[in-house]
Amino acid sequence: MHLSAEELNAVxxxxxxxxxSVAVGLIPAIGLAHLLARRSFxxxxxxxxxxxxxxxxxxxxxxYLLIITLGRYTPLGSxxxxxxxxxxxxxxxxxxxxxxxxxPLMVRAIRISIEAVDRRxxxxxxxxxxxxxxxxxxxxxPLSVPGIISGSILGFARSLGEFGATVTFxxxxxxxxxTLPLALYSYTQMPGGEMMAARLCVVSIAxxxxxxxxxxxxxxxxxxxxxx
Amino acid sequence: MIDVxxxxxxxxxxxxxxxxxxxxxxTVLAGPSxxxxxxxxxxxxxxVKPDEGCIFINGRLLFDSVKNINCPVAHRQCGYIFQEGxxxxxxxxxxxxxxxxxxxxxxxxxxxxxxxxxxxxxxxxANLSGGEKQRVxxxxxxxxxxxxxxxxxxxxxxxxxxxxxxxxYIDRLPEQFGIPVFYVTHSTREILRLxxxxxxxENGRVRxxxxxxxxxxxxxxxxxxxxxVSVFDCxxxxxxxxxxxxxxxxxxxxxxxxxxxxxxxxxxRIAVKASDVTISMDRPENISTTNIFRGTVRSxxxxxxxxxxxxxxxxxxxxxxxxxxxxxxxxxxxGKKVYLLVKVVSMIY
Numbered sequence: 001m002h003l004s005a006e007e008l009n010a011v012x013x014x015x016x017x018x019x020x021s022v023a024v025g026l027i028p029a030i031g032l033a034h035l036l037a038r039r040s041f042x043x044x045x046x047x048x049x050x051x052x053x054x055x056x057x058x059x060x061x062x063x064y065l066l067i068i069t070l071g072r073y074t075p076l077g078s079x080x081x082x083x084x085x086x087x088x089x090x091x092x093x094x095x096x097x098x099x100x101x102x103x104p105l106m107v108r109a110i111r112i113s114i115e116a117v118d119r120r121x122x123x124x125x126x127x128x129x130x131x132x133x134x135x136x137x138x139x140x141x142p143l144s145v146p147g148i149i150s151g152s153i154l155g156f157a158r159s160l161g162e163f164g165a166t167v168t169f170x171x172x173x174x175x176x177x178x179t180l181p182l183a184l185y186s187y188t189q190m191p192g193g194e195m196m197a198a199r200l201c202v203v204s205i206a207x208x209x210x211x212x213x214x215x216x217x218x219x220x221x222x223x224x225x226x227x228x
Numbered sequence: 229m230i231d232v233x234x235x236x237x238x239x240x241x242x243x244x245x246x247x248x249x250x251x252x253x254x255t256v257l258a259g260p261s262x263x264x265x266x267x268x269x270x271x272x273x274x275x276v277k278p279d280e281g282c283i284f285i286n287g288r289l290l291f292d293s294v295k296n297i298n299c300p301v302a303h304r305q306c307g308y309i310f311q312e313g314x315x316x317x318x319x320x321x322x323x324x325x326x327x328x329x330x331x332x333x334x335x336x337x338x339x340x341x342x343x344x345x346x347x348x349x350x351x352x353x354a355n356l357s358g359g360e361k362q363r364v365x366x367x368x369x370x371x372x373x374x375x376x377x378x379x380x381x382x383x384x385x386x387x388x389x390x391x392x393x394x395x396x397y398i399d400r401l402p403e404q405f406g407i408p409v410f411y412v413t414h415s416t417r418e419i420l421r422l423x424x425x426x427x428x429x430e431n432g433r434v435r436x437x438x439x440x441x442x443x444x445x446x447x448x449x450x451x452x453x454x455x456x457v458s459v460f461d462c463x464x465x466x467x468x469x470x471x472x473x474x475x476x477x478x479x480x481x482x483x484x485x486x487x488x489x490x491x492x493x494x495x496x497r498i499a500v501k502a503s504d505v506t507i508s509m510d511r512p513e514n515i516s517t518t519n520i521f522r523g524t525v526r527s528x529x530x531x532x533x534x535x536x537x538x539x540x541x542x543x544x545x546x547x548x549x550x551x552x553x554x555x556x557x558x559x560x561x562x563g564k565k566v567y568l569l570v571k572v573v574s575m576i577y
Contacts, residue, residue, distance in 0.1 A: 123275055124314040126301040128372055129329030138327075142318050 003203070007196060009175050010183035011203055017091060017179055018159035021098040022106075022152050029103055029151065033110035034136065054165070055104040062100060063168025070096065070169075093170035094177050098159035105158050106151040113147020114140060145222040153215035157208055180204055229408050230255075230376060234271050235280040243267050243432035246281075253402045253424030254409040256440070264432040265412040269378045272410070273308050274301035286375050302329070307369030307407075309379040313361040315353035321364050322349040328372030339367050342404060343397060359390035363397060370405055377401065377409045383418065395421050396492070416446050416457065416576055420497040440497065443545045456502040456537055457576075458546045464494050473572065480543035484518050485575045496577065502537055504574035505548035508567040509558055519570040521546065525562050528555065536560075540568055 003011065035041075036048055054062045071077045072088050080087070087093035117140050125135045141148075163181045170177040172186060184200040187193030231248040243264040249255045257265045270276040272283055274290070277298065283291040285306070290299040315324050325340070326333060340346040343363040353361060362382050369377060382398070383391040399422055402409055411422060419426060419440055426440035436444060443458040462476035462483060467490035474487040476496065485498055511520065523542035530536050536555040538548045546568055550560075560566070 118314075120310070120312075121314055121316060123301075124308070124310060125316070125327065127273055127275070127304075127306060127308040128327050128368065129302045129305075130327070131302055134329075139316060 003199065004196070006174060007183065007200060007203075010178055010180050010200065011207075013091060013094075013175075013178065014160055014180035015207070017094045017098050017162075018156045020095045021102055021159045022155045024095065025099045025103050025106060025155060026148070026152060029106035029155070030110055030141070030148065032103075033107045033114055033151075034140070036107070037111045037114040038140075051107050052104045054101050059101065059162075059164025060168050063097060063165035066093075066097060066100065066165065066169040087170070089170050089173060090176055091170075094162075094166050094179060097165040097169045098162045101162050101165050102155035102158035106155040109151030109154055110144060110147050113144040113150075116147075117143045146219045149215055149218045149222060153211050156211055160204065160207060160211075229286055230272070230410070231284040232268075232272060233281040234268060234278045234283070236267060236271060236276065236278050241432060243271075245429065245432070245434050247427050247434055247437050249408070249410075249425055249427070251425045252406075252408050254398070254411050254422045255425045255427060256419050256423035257410060257412045257427050257429055258414060258419050258423075259429035259435075260414055263429045265414075265429050266380050267432075268429065269308075269380055269410055269412055272376075273306045273378055274299065274304045275308075288375070305372070305375045307372060307374030307377040309362065309365050309369055309377065309382045311381045311384050313353075313358075313365045315356075315361055315364055315368075317353055319353075320349070321345065321351050321353070321356070324353065324364055325349075325368045325371055327368060330373065331371045332373055335371060339370055343367050357390070358386045359394050362386070362394055366397070366401070370401075370407070374407065377407055379409060379411045381413055382411075383413075383415070391417075398422060416499055420459065420499055420576065443539070443547050446499075446501070456547050456549065457499045458502070458505075458544075459497060459499045460544055462496050462498055464491060464496060474577075478544060480521055480523075480546065483570075483575070484572050485577050486572050487577060499576040500546065500570050500574070501576070502547040502549040504570060505546065506569040507538060507548050507550055507554070507558065507560070508569060511567055512569070515569075517569045517571050519572060519575075521568045521570075523566055523568050525560055525564045525566055527562055528560060540566065542568060546570075 032051060036044065068074060069076055070080070070087050072081065087096055121139055122135050125139050130138070161181060162179070163185070166177065166179060167182060172178050172182045178186070180200055180203070184197050187197040187200065229250050229252065233246040234243060236243045245268060257268060259265050267276060271278045278291065278293065280293045281291070282289065282293065289297060290304055291297060316327065319327070322336070325331070325336060337346065340349060343366060345360060345363050345367060348356060348360060348364070353364070356364065383394055386394065395418065401407065413419060423440040425438070427437045428435040428444065441459050441461045443456065446455055446457045460478040460480070460483065462478040465475045465477050465482070467474050467487070472486055472488060474485045474490065476483055476485065483498070521542040523540040523546065526539045526541050528536050528538055530552070534552050535549050536552050538550060538555065538560055540546050540548060548568060
């Protein structure tokens with residue numbers, strides 16, 4: 001199967017956006033998951049709802065909300081622009097859209113695995129003189145690695161499939177913001193594009209299966225390391 | 229060494245205790261399940277915050293509700309051995325043992341050797357037996373050089389053979405490491421074997437505090453079901469290998485006990501349940517029972533049921549529980565001379 005330059009561009013861009021959104025989102029996702037799993041504070045349910053909002057909102061709404069908060073002429077947008085960060089109509093904007101859409105999935109997966117870490121082990125560490133940060137780094141985090149891996153893969157897969165928020169926020173510009181689903185959509189709208197659409201469809205299935213396989217391998221390795 | 233006054237309410241149940249112990253040995257906190265023992269040591273360790281009270285360990289004030297002092301768990305320097313060990317499953321034995329913030333690396337090998345775990349240092353916790361896990365947990369706590377060692381039923385999840393093995397290690401801890409131990413249990417066997425001092429807890433209150441010898445209601449575990457027990461401190465005289473019979477001297481004379489081997493210690497402690505003691509008015513002949521003591525009835529205690537607890541003096545206190553019918557038939561009353569029979573096999577040692 002030979003892919004055209006345009007198709008290759010879309011595939012490469014999708015992977016790039018997926019990797020970046022996981023890379024940028026992972027640490028905040030772990031932080032938020034830990035906060036939600038282990039701390040109680042005022043406004044916890046509001047924060048929880050806010051993180052999960054993109055999961056239930058129509059993606060187009062999320063995309064529109066991104067435009068009115070991060071757009072070029074908004075206060076936040078111009079502030080970011082003054083330090084050289086521009087989201088409008090470029091791949092970084094696609095990363096932001098993917099990140100917002102995949103964050104709830106990552107936080108959920110990581111939160112569940114942090115909640116599954118035996119708190120009594122954390123208590124034991126505390127009696128041995130460890131402070132909260134050390135307990136998190138040496139006990140909680142290593143023991144929730146399986147959840148962190150599955151959360152990352154889920155986030156990556158969600159980014160690959162991201163359509164609505166991306167197209168609304170950064171439009172469909174070949175080579176710049178046209179990720180795999182956007183390209184696929186364009187081909188289906190184009191007379192004679194069925195073949196190309198079908199090929200991209202096969203490619204997305206292949207990437208998704210590969211991602212699942214990689215996560216399975218990592219999760220197994222992490223699990224045996226903990227149990228051994 | 230340790231001086232506490234603690235109050236904690238859980239709605240229907242509350243703990244309100246005050247005790248101190250200057251023992252450098254093992255202080256056992258005993259009581260039935262749900263009496264508040266674990267809550268008490270959790271409060272000492274800082275894992276549970278008391279509603280009111282104060283905690284001193286070796287003269288250091290760790291908690292005071294009036295002065296609003298609450299030293300964080302991490303700074304209390306209380307080594308804590310939990311019932312289930314709580315080793316970190318993703319670290320090998322060495323990393324577990326050196327986890328403590330101020331772990332003494334130089335002492336690792338020596339400590340491991342004393343606990344018989346030096347050959348396990350590179351193993352993962354999942355590959356250890358229950359007894360080995362607990363010894364690693366003890367080593368881990370010792371290496372942080374704690375002021376006191378708190379142990380919460382550390383033998384509860386082990387089989388009897390491993391319990392014996394671990395008890396030998398625990399017994400030596402205060403002397404070997406110069407550290408006082410607070411030990412929570414409801415097993416009569418562990419009380420007899422380990423305690424230098426006994427604090428009995430019931431319904432969140434201190435019922436008694438002092439030497440483990442004497443007579444009192446057992447903590448109500450499976451080995452005594454809350455029955456009244458008489459505890460004697462004995463010195464080993466001889467051991468008959470052929471029959472497995474241990475002869476020991478105590479305040480009431482000589483007593484024979486069934487034992488699988490000669491105990492390593494020369495001083496041992498044994499207990500007799502009141503329901504295992506028979507009262508006779510004459511000295512029985514041709515009878516299998518060999519522990520026969522001459523004594524005097526001190527008092528009778530009725531609890532409304534059909535049995536009577538008879539407290540006797542045989543040079544040491546020895547309680548017997550008999551049916552009310554027998555007590556009436558024999559005409560038992562204070563001052564009466566009786567014979568007390570205890571089977572060799574019913575001694576708890």
